[in-house]
Amino acid sequence: MKITVTAEKPVDEKMAATVTVASADVDKAIAKTYKDIAKKYNFQGFRRGHAPRPVIDGIIGRESVLAQATNDVLNAIEPMMLEELDVTPVGRVNFGPEDADPEFVAQGADYVVTATIGVRPSAELTSYDAPEINLPPEEATEAEINWQINQLLSYQVTYEDVEEDRAVEPGDIVSVDVENVEGAGHLAGKNRMLVLDGQQIPEQLQEGIVGMKKGEEKAIEWTRTHVHEGEEHSHTFSVKVTLNAIKKAVKPELTDEVAKKFGYDTVDAFKEAVKEEIEGDKKTTIPNLKEDRVVEAVGKLLDLETVPEAYQNEIFNELASEFLAQLQRQNVSLDMFLRARGLKSDDFIADLRVQAEERARQSLALDAVAAKLGVEVSDEDVRAEFEKAGVEDVDASIKEWKDQGRLPAIRDSIRRTKALDWLVENAKVNVVDEVAERAAAAEKSEDAE
The missing domain is CATH 3.10.50.40 (Chitinase A; domain 3)
Structure with missing residues (x-):
């Protein structure tokens, strides 16, 4: 089936599109529906699958046949339309006039139907400059070493x-x-x-x-x-x-005897081991921390007073699904999780909604950066994304996602990743010993009390 799609510029997070299906494809869809019905039901006097159209029309009703054919056509054209427009819908796609069902397909005629697609809001940033962030030094500081040792000593309390x-x-x-x-x-x-x-x-x-x-x-x-x-x-x-x-x-004081409990002969050897461990961890944690802080900073630059409820709900459902899947992998129910932490379900949901709004703002901010930079996504980029995911049959997976109208979501993710890479590369970094700062603040607070 081939389609022709035209779309208007989104208004109030809604995109209006017109889809045209050629009459030849419409006739094939109607013929397939008659064939499916003939195979599904027994019509007296006819072998299964061989009942003629007039018999089916007389028993099932022609309108019922066309209604099923129309539904099949709409199901087929929706992923094709989303791929053609390269748009990830927010919520369900609605076909036909508002508050009304779409017209039925008709034999021998092109089928023209309108679609309303919910889309993400388009927003600007107050600044498109790469943000300024703080990061800890790559080397382990004395404050970090002491903090880590205090954590280890807490097990000897x-x-x-x-x-x-x-x-x-x-x-x-x-x-x-x-x-x-x-x-x-x-x-x-x-x-x-x-x-x-x-x-x-x-x-x-x-x-x-x-x-x-x-x-x-x-x-x-x-x-x-x-x-x-x-x-x-x-x-x-x-x-x-x-x-x-x-x-x-x-808490015990750190002595050579205590160091021996951790497998080291002296305090100095213990501290050196802790230092090496911290610096080893930083090789992976600092790049991830840099990305997190850049995303957090750019999200605050989004010039949008309120995230539309539909998009926020979409992100909320994604977060909830991710969290429940994580609990399931751990064989833990949500009720068990809440009881173990003394949380009320209402408080948990409220916190998840705050996270959803924050993630929504960050995603929209990255969209804005990608648009400003003119980021493009090639077929090679899409293929690399599937290869990176480790799927067995890349071609089959890409086809499956395309047939389901889900490739636009992959392209959205790639655009955001490219925008984030640019932001990370160009961000101004201030190196700060944050552990030492927190320790000083805590000491100051204790003195004030």
Whole structure:
């Protein structure tokens, strides 16, 4: 089937296109529909597949036949139209007049149909100069080495009782016995170590423990409400808590003896190994970090007040699918993930929507840069993309994507990659010891307190 496509310039993120199918192809599509129906159903007096058109028209109805033929034609021309226009649709493509079904195909006549295609918004940047970003140095700094060693030493931390006779405060580490009374078997246990940082246990349980003193026993009860399938459900939890002790973390000082626990004879040898490991990691992390920061910076230059809801929803669905696929590979359900992190589903969705808007803005910004640079995508570029993905049969994969109208999405990705490469190559980089800066800021904050 061959088509002719003309399109108008998009307006309000909608592209209007007119598609024409030659009468010969229309007649073939109608003939195929009659043949498919004749094979699918038994018509009395005729062998399967041999019922003539008048019989089929009399039983099935000519309008029903033409409706099916029209649907088949539309399904066939949609990917061809998207390929011809090189456009990635946002949402579904609509054929025919607004709020009306398209006209049926007719025997012996060209089929002309209009299509409305949702497209990404076109936006400008406030500046097309490559951004200025900060990056850590390629060599390991003293602050980075010390931070990494402190992280390793944290695995050697021991916990000692706080000798001071005082009540529990937020942020404390406590040792408690938790007895389940109702619905909280997952929290029960002897000498449980809890960090009261607002992350590990339910907020109401933490509030109940704060203020307790050593040896004190306390009944704590709370209710959690959630919505499932439109209905609100409440669960009551009740426990008895005995405070055994308030604990403090004691991190060992770095000595040769401690270095030996990590497999090194001296502190100097340990530090040198950490330095080499950091610098080895930086060879891969810094290029990736540079790309991430360039994308983040250019996204902030997008001159667009609000990302259209349709495009934002499209990105949101992509992010959600990626995340659920990742959980599935780990054999973890979304509910398990949320419970393990103490997250509410509404908060998780809200955070995902923020990420979707940010990614949408960054994608549109890269589109704008690609357009400004006049980036073009060749067939060789597309082929290289499939080869890079490691597909077994490149030609077959390209044909499959083309037949499905999905190659425009590949070209979009290539344009953005080329735009990003230009931005990364031309970005101004300030080398900053960020770990040292964070350590100084934390020390200043502690002194202020």
